[in-house]
Amino acid sequence: MSTHDDSSGRGTGAGAGVGAGSGEGVQVCGLSVVLGRGRRARRAVSDLDLDLGVGVHGLLGPNGAGKTTLMRVLATVVPATHGQVRMLGLDVSEARERREVRRRLGYLPQTFGYYPRFTVEEFVTYFAWLKEVSGPGSGAAVARAIERVGLGDRAKDRMKTLSGGMLRRAGLAQALVNEPEVLLLDEPTAGLDPEQRLDFRALLRELGVDTTVVVSTHLVEDVASACTRVSVLDTGRLVRSCTREELANLADDHSEPDGSARPGHEHASPIELGYSALLRSHREHAAELEEPRG
Amino acid sequence: MTARAGEAGTGGVLRIELRRSGAYLLGGLLAVLGAVLVVTSQAPLDPYGLWSSSWAAAMRVLSETSIVLGPLAAAGAAWTAGREGRRHLGELLATTPRPVLARQQTTWAAIALGVVAGTLGVAGVLVAGIAPGLSYSGGRWPLALLLAVLGVLACSAVGFAAGRLIRGRLVAPGVGVLLYVLNGYLGYLTGPSARLSPLALVSQLPSQEGYELDGWSAAGAAIWLLAVTATAVLLAGSRRLAALVPALLAAVSAAALVTTPATGDSPLWLQPDEQALEQVCTDDAPQVCVQRVHAGLLQDVTPPARELLARVQDFLPVDRIAEVPYGQQAPPGTLAMADLQGRSRFLRPGMDHPGQVVDDTVSRLTSYMCEGPELDAAGQQPYLTLDVAHALLTGELLLSSADPTAVEALITRLEEDPAAARAWMARFLPAAADCDVATLVDLARP
Numbered sequence: 001m002s003t004h005d006d007s008s009g010r011g012t013g014a015g016a017g018v019g020a021g022s023g024e025g026v027q028v029c030g031l032s033v034v035l036g037r038g039r040r041a042r043r044a045v046s047d048l049d050l051d052l053g054v055g056v057h058g059l060l061g062p063n064g065a066g067k068t069t070l071m072r073v074l075a076t077v078v079p080a081t082h083g084q085v086r087m088l089g090l091d092v093s094e095a096r097e098r099r100e101v102r103r104r105l106g107y108l109p110q111t112f113g114y115y116p117r118f119t120v121e122e123f124v125t126y127f128a129w130l131k132e133v134s135g136p137g138s139g140a141a142v143a144r145a146i147e148r149v150g151l152g153d154r155a156k157d158r159m160k161t162l163s164g165g166m167l168r169r170a171g172l173a174q175a176l177v178n179e180p181e182v183l184l185l186d187e188p189t190a191g192l193d194p195e196q197r198l199d200f201r202a203l204l205r206e207l208g209v210d211t212t213v214v215v216s217t218h219l220v221e222d223v224a225s226a227c228t229r230v231s232v233l234d235t236g237r238l239v240r241s242c243t244r245e246e247l248a249n250l251a252d253d254h255s256e257p258d259g260s261a262r263p264g265h266e267h268a269s270p271i272e273l274g275y276s277a278l279l280r281s282h283r284e285h286a287a288e289l290e291e292p293r294g
Numbered sequence: 295m296t297a298r299a300g301e302a303g304t305g306g307v308l309r310i311e312l313r314r315s316g317a318y319l320l321g322g323l324l325a326v327l328g329a330v331l332v333v334t335s336q337a338p339l340d341p342y343g344l345w346s347s348s349w350a351a352a353m354r355v356l357s358e359t360s361i362v363l364g365p366l367a368a369a370g371a372a373w374t375a376g377r378e379g380r381r382h383l384g385e386l387l388a389t390t391p392r393p394v395l396a397r398q399q400t401t402w403a404a405i406a407l408g409v410v411a412g413t414l415g416v417a418g419v420l421v422a423g424i425a426p427g428l429s430y431s432g433g434r435w436p437l438a439l440l441l442a443v444l445g446v447l448a449c450s451a452v453g454f455a456a457g458r459l460i461r462g463r464l465v466a467p468g469v470g471v472l473l474y475v476l477n478g479y480l481g482y483l484t485g486p487s488a489r490l491s492p493l494a495l496v497s498q499l500p501s502q503e504g505y506e507l508d509g510w511s512a513a514g515a516a517i518w519l520l521a522v523t524a525t526a527v528l529l530a531g532s533r534r535l536a537a538l539v540p541a542l543l544a545a546v547s548a549a550a551l552v553t554t555p556a557t558g559d560s561p562l563w564l565q566p567d568e569q570a571l572e573q574v575c576t577d578d579a580p581q582v583c584v585q586r587v588h589a590g591l592l593q594d595v596t597p598p599a600r601e602l603l604a605r606v607q608d609f610l611p612v613d614r615i616a617e618v619p620y621g622q623q624a625p626p627g628t629l630a631m632a633d634l635q636g637r638s639r640f641l642r643p644g645m646d647h648p649g650q651v652v653d654d655t656v657s658r659l660t661s662y663m664c665e666g667p668e669l670d671a672a673g674q675q676p677y678l679t680l681d682v683a684h685a686l687l688t689g690e691l692l693l694s695s696a697d698p699t700a701v702e703a704l705i706t707r708l709e710e711d712p713a714a715a716r717a718w719m720a721r722f723l724p725a726a727a728d729c730d731v732a733t734l735v736d737l738a739r740p
Binding site for chain 2: 072075076077099100102103105107109111112113114115116117118122125126127128129130131132133134135138139141142174
């Protein structure tokens with residue numbers, strides 16, 4: 001079984017870079033992002049294509065793979081150096097269209113900042129206003145978002161009194177308050193206890209019914225239980241985009257020639273093994289391409 | 295289910311900002327600190343800081359106090375504006391569609407409401423202090439109140455922009471100290487460079503009883519302060535191009551302010567207010583007159599003034615006593631009474647020490663500020679005459695000179711011989727006025 005479609009990120013097999021694309025979700029074409037300037041310039045994302053429709057999409061990859069940079073581009077925080085990003089059928093490089101995208105976007109960054117003196121309700125209300133959710137229904141939208149993340153009984157509490165997991169949920173509430181059509185969650189389960197993670201994954205599945213949800217994570221369990229499709233990144237490039245079942249099937253490539261598990265990997269899940277096999281194959285392939293140049 | 299959350303309209307968010315941005319705290323801090331400053335600048339806590347009974351005095355104190363209020367407002371606003379950076383919210387906020395300007399304006403509006411309420415609180419203490427003794431409400435002094443509030447507001451806007459544009463926890467105290475130094479420096483400029491003093495955002499307001507604010511200067515100052523405020527708020531809202539418009543207006547109004555000449559001999563920004571200086575007199579004789587701005591003190595000052603007039607009439611051809619601005623000559627037949635500015639009670643009508651007016655009036659009549667080698671050679675001798683003159687005019691012994699025995703002897707001799715006393719005083723007054731040291735030395739001999 002092939003574990004690698006195209007090291008350039010323009011995959012050709014098993015729907016590489018393309019997953020349940022609706023034309024209204026997220027379309028990324030030839031995206032490159034260079035961070036920093038001059039000698040400090042670093043290419044964080046290279047020539048990436050993605051097409052994500054309604055559903056829960058996992059972005060997997062090791063540290064430094066470019067997941068967070070890609071999320072920040074999709075969140076319209078970082079501009080593309082090259083390539084095009086369209087969301088909900090709109091070009092985010094155009095100011096007017098970007099603003100419309102932002103109205104319909106929810107984002108929970110990896111580092112979630114908050115105003116400690118605000119109550120949960122005030123914080124979510126503030127973001128509802130920033131997202132231009134206004135009018136008679138805005139109060140109900142705030143209450144619904146808070147209720148959805150299970151913080152209904154803590155709505156009047158100051159943010160500074162919440163635990164790490166509750167803060168994460170408050171962060172998710174602000175992301176949900178505008179009923180987003182695209183929801184971007186960067187390491188959303190960090191800081192959650194096991195029970196909260198289970199609830200959170202259930203919420204993700206619920207949201208994925210009618211929303212394009214992109215979850216960046218290094219926790220393969222999140223992908224296994226909540227994501228319908230997975231895109232694996234490494235060194236800023238898309239390694240492969242596929243269903244979680246397809247990723248699990250790659251586990252065979254990670255076993256010893258006799259079919260047994262590698263030492264120390266006996267208790268790994270099929271998705272974890274498939275993910276490791278995919279990365280290993282990608283890196284070997286990349287090294288082969290590098291050798292002739294060397 | 296949680297209780298229904300508030301609507302996410304601008305009004306609702308403004309209320310949230312009022313509660314959570316520190317606006318209430320800042321307003322309260324300004325009001326309390328300002329009130330403490332203005333009360334402690336008033337007798338009896340500060341015997342030299344008398345400010346009650348007139349708008350001009352109250353506005354002078356408000357302007358002086360704003361040199362502390364302005365930088366404090368700036369520091370508070372800078373701290374609030376820097377919260378996005380401190381709390382790592384920049385990335386999340388950058389993904390929201392509402393323009394940065396709208397977000398920053400709403401936060402600043404909350405701060406501004408706190409700052410205005412706090413400054414008006416201080417003004418309220420001042421107005422309460424002057425109200426019982428207030429006799430004259432002309433002179434456009436409410437404009438001075440408006441300018442003082444705008445000045446503190448402009449400071450808060452500058453601080454807000456600094457806090458928003460410059461990262462770091464030291465920005466808030468830094469901008470406060472910087473504005474304090476800058477405003478103080480501009481306020482204390484002397485000579486030709488003093489023309490730059492109107493550019494201070496606070497503490498630049500002149501105020502003097504008998505004058506009123508020049509309307510054009512006040513309008514120019516208001517435009518200057520509003521333009522600075524608008525520029526700062528637009529910069530905080532990431533609207534650099536749009537900020538050029540108020541910045542240009544600020545530059546034009548600044549140029550107008552520093553080049554506008556004063557009216558005649560009036561201090562900058564002021565013009566004479568004849569109505570405030572009109573004489574208000576007793577109906578019965580001997581007539582005692584005060585300026586309209588001090589009409590509330592006439593009843594209290596009349597008995598000691600008449601008592602003084604009766605004694606002075608032994609030496610001078612006067613039949614009335616009237617308040618005359620310092621440096622001006624009294625009309626013939628009138629004894630010039632000392633200025634009543636700042637002599638009324640705090641929070642109550644009337645004055646506490648009307649007798650002090652008598653002492654000051656006599657001092658004004660008899661004291662002299664002479665210099666030169668002739669006076670140096672004469673030593674302390676001429677100054678004995680001051681105590682003698684004071685005793686003859688008031689009946690009270692000061693004995694402040696270096697040789698009290700000689701003074702007492704001279705006084706005793708003159709009191710025993712009224713004709714000699716009149717002759718002595720007839721020589722003393724012109725000698726004191728003309729710094730005729732030889733005559734003063736001669737008059738000091740027992």
